[in-house]
Amino acid sequence: MTRTALGVLTLSLCACGGAARGSHGSSTSMSPEADVASERPAPSAGADSPGPAVTTSASAEPIPVGSLASGTPTPQHAMQGWGEDYAELLSADGELGQALGLASVDCRGARELRDRICELSERICELAQANADRDTRARCEDGAARCARATDRVDGACPR
Amino acid sequence: MSARLVTTLVAAGVLLSVAACGDGGAGEWLASARAVHDSADRALAAGDLDAARRSLQGFATQPPPEGVGPEDARVVRQDVFYRLSRLALREGDAEAAKGWAERGLALGRRDDVFTANLLVARGQALEALGQGVEAAADYHDALRINERLLDALLDGDEP
Numbered sequence: 322m323t324r325t326a327l328g329v330l331t332l333s334l335c336a337c338g339g340a341a342r343g344s345h346g347s348s349t350s351m352s353p354e355a356d357v358a359s360e361r362p363a364p365s366a367g368a369d370s371p372g373p374a375v376t377t378s379a380s381a382e383p384i385p386v387g388s389l390a391s392g393t394p395t396p397q398h399a400m401q402g403w404g405e406d407y408a409e410l411l412s413a414d415g416e417l418g419q420a421l422g423l424a425s426v427d428c429r430g431a432r433e434l435r436d437r438i439c440e441l442s443e444r445i446c447e448l449a450q451a452n453a454d455r456d457t458r459a460r461c462e463d464g465a466a467r468c469a470r471a472t473d474r475v476d477g478a479c480p481r
Numbered sequence: 482m483s484a485r486l487v488t489t490l491v492a493a494g495v496l497l498s499v500a501a502c503g504d505g506g507a508g509e510w511l512a513s514a515r516a517v518h519d520s521a522d523r524a525l526a527a528g529d530l531d532a533a534r535r536s537l538q539g540f541a542t543q544p545p546p547e548g549v550g551p552e553d554a555r556v557v558r559q560d561v562f563y564r565l566s567r568l569a570l571r572e573g574d575a576e577a578a579k580g581w582a583e584r585g586l587a588l589g590r591r592d593d594v595f596t597a598n599l600l601v602a603r604g605q606a607l608e609a610l611g612q613g614v615e616a617a618a619d620y621h622d623a624l625r626i627n628e629r630l631l632d633a634l635l636d637g638d639e640p
Contacts, residue, residue, distance in 0.1 A: 442624060
């Protein structure tokens with residue numbers, strides 16, 4: 322819910338002169354009854370950022386990063402092999418970013434949506450039992466399958 | 482996060498958006514929407530359903546001023562219609578609940594929580610009216626929207 326509100330806040334700020342389209346998939350209700358949460362996950366800095374502006378080529382001159390940016394020029398022989406180090410560092414950074422990307426999923430919102438899907442599915446099936454209607458039975462089966470899929474997806478993205 | 486805090490942040494976001502556009506009329510309208518919800522909350526807390534309905538109904542029947550983006554106007558008004566529908570159901574007036582939900586849906590359907598909520602509200606009204614098959618259809622439509630919202634959330638795509 323936090324990112325929902327903040328996302329809406331951000332998107333609304335971008336909505337001058339038009340609709341804040343991106344916000345409308347979110348739980349932006351002003352009413353307490355509207356309790357379905359959904360939102361786009363905020364971009365993960367680790368996953369989406371292009372990484373430090375350095376070259377990974379061993380032959381190219383590395384751009385100083387962090388504490389390396391200050392101080393006297395490094396002797397050339399000490400620079401050798403830094404390119405590979407940077408490549409490894411960036412690779413590790415990418416893996417970390419992926420991990421952070423997974424962690425950035427709004428699991429609370431995802432679980433709420435899954436629950437809503439499954440609650441609706443259950444209710445449809447209750448109605449299917451009460452109504453010998455072919456379309457309703459088909460909706461029951463379809464809803465149950467979507468509930469199972471949602472459960473699998475959320476369990477995969479948000480392991481407990 | 483509490484619904485109230487979400488409300489505050491959402492309202493603040495919309496108001497800031499409007500303020501950035503320099504449209505005072507739209508800002509006043511959105512502020513009045515916030516006030517209407519607060520008023521309805523207070524009335525409901527006091528058990529005064531009539532007062533809550535009057536407050537929401539007065540806002541819902543007023544068209545938004547110029548300067549409010551059509552999608553912003555839609556979601557704000559749909560939210561009010563949703564509350565009116567829920568309130569009517571709570572009062573046992575399924576026909577009115579169905580009517581409010583349909584007025585909200587008539588403002589436009591999107592893959593968003595506002596449309597899904599209105600579909601569920603209408604489904605509940607239809608159930609109360611003994612129209613289970615139609616209710617199931619609305620529930621299924623709402624389910625599909627929630628599924629798309631979940632997919633968008635997990636995939637990071639727009640629904």
